[in-house]
Amino acid sequence: MKNNQTLITPVAITAYSALSASGLGSEALYQSLAENHSELAPLSLFNVPFPAYVGEIKQPLLSICEELADYNCRNAQVALTALNDEQGGVRAAVETAKEKYGAHRIGVIIGTSTSGLYETEDAYGVLLDTGKMPDDFHFVTEHAYQATGRFVQLELGLTGVCFAISTACSSGAKAIAAGQRLINSGLCDAVLVGGVDTLCRLTLRGFRSLELVANQPCTPMDKNRQGISIGEAAGLMLLEKPHTDNAGKMKVLSVGESSDAHHMSTPHPEGEGAALAMRNALQLAGLQAESIDYLNLHATATKINDRMESRAVFSVFADAVPCSGTKGITGHTLGAAGALETIIALLALKHQFIPGTQGLQELDEECQCQVVKAPLSKQNMQIAMSNSFGFGGNNASVIVGL
């Protein structure tokens, strides 16, 4: 969108909720952030043949109703539990929006990288033993990428636009982008957006095969960082067209997107694509770099991501913006990360603080940007950015504002 000079209109975030290793609700997430407390622990959901610290959801999950049993999988249960979080009030906000706009005017765009793959893995065990998939295996309604989004749409009785975005670790951020566009283009009045991803063997063993999984809890931006700790989460928000009713709510100002055009799993070494996403976000919102009060980094704690990201951030902001990476608290929640970490940016604005970088001991001297180690209060924060970069060189930067 290089030639795009048009500004994008902000949309209101009328409700949001998160479910992660920190527990249910954005306030539980805030507690972990405020205390800079790591929620990473040894994997217990299934076995992998190597040590793995993960951000696993230990919270009991809600059950899928009988009528939607074909959608039953951990990913849908995680989505339902976050949706029904009363403190976040996403479900209640959707009900209000339904009365206001009609069920057909409310979209559902959910980002995910692996959808219901965890259950598919179990089904393959049965397939290899017996030559047949188990009777309760439903590929399209569990494993396929749109399954969780469609489940949420049916659960809420919505009938509008509904699709999944699956661009690996930028999925959740790009779902926010699609939601904002659907509202601004007049195709929807409200869109439930977010990211939902759950732990599974393929991602743990796949990242291990790339030699990117840390043996210890991850240490983003640290000189001695060893790789990622994978996590699972749901981050949901209801976006609505701006109106006097929601003028006091926080807003999505813009989402900048770009491609690296470099390599499938290794980011551009200078962070060209990452910098382009941040610049596109600033341009779409009509903001200068100085306007950003806090930047939540992608900061996966791999050698190469953190090096390229710090270069990209420095090229856009120099060392002027306080940044932190929060994956030492929640783990890298993959397709949910873009949504979960946008919620972290909202919490930074709501509580007027800069989250810390849990796990960081000694800052990598190559990192020139202003990385914040321990949480600190900051006044007059108005605008925050969250970065997400995925396989395929797929980048997105979300800007939110008070």
Place this chain on the structure above:
Amino acid sequence: MMKQLFIKSYAICCPDAELLAPFGLLGSDIDKSLIPAAMRRRTSMTTRMAVTAAKLACTQANIDSQHLASVFASLGGEIQVTDALCRLLPDENELLSPTQFHNSVHNTTAGYWAILNKCQEASTAIAAADDTFAMGLIEVWSQLQQQGSGERLLVCYDEYWPQYLAPPIGLAAFACAFVLSTDAEQAIGSISLPQVSEQAEQSFPLEWLMLTESAPAAAVIPLLMALQQETQETVPLNIKTPIWSSCVSAREFEHGK
């Protein structure tokens, strides 16, 4: 609100050409010459099909693919790669191939397309089961509406699937790519915003229903037939209720060819 999007070009890649005969459409086989050898060795059939269709559509539209943002729409994406990895997972000691792992993501084709064209524009990968093509059009529509003017590449594709997953999905493989624009110049047709319609699947031609049940991306065929036959009509964009449909108009742009 935009009234229509203009279709600059389309191209089909369908390895089994006979599948297209009932519809009077022509498709290309995977064109190996369009993909460099090193990339060809690493990519799946689905990516090679989608890239073939996308390259042909860009060439026909005479558009610079380096500066073209894109939307890739597929029900299952890299299903063969994912299937091969899933077969290894029950044995805890099996090592996965790192290349196959990063090739299993849904945006694999989008990533290779960006690398192939040195394109740093935004690219997305979406899925919506039977509605995947309709939702791909809606995503393109909202991108261009937001931007005010410009072009997009829309590619929809599904490859052969193992038949224990979701039969009959995957019995056929099909890819189609469009260059869509806010500008009428050189367009071969126009398309209106997809809407939920009163059409019922019982009224649809059996050949199309059967092919689309096997290759969900074949949902585009009524649109392609309208363009081919230079008609103006309302075409369905999926095969299961609720039916999304758009008005297609090919005629008024004949001179643009």
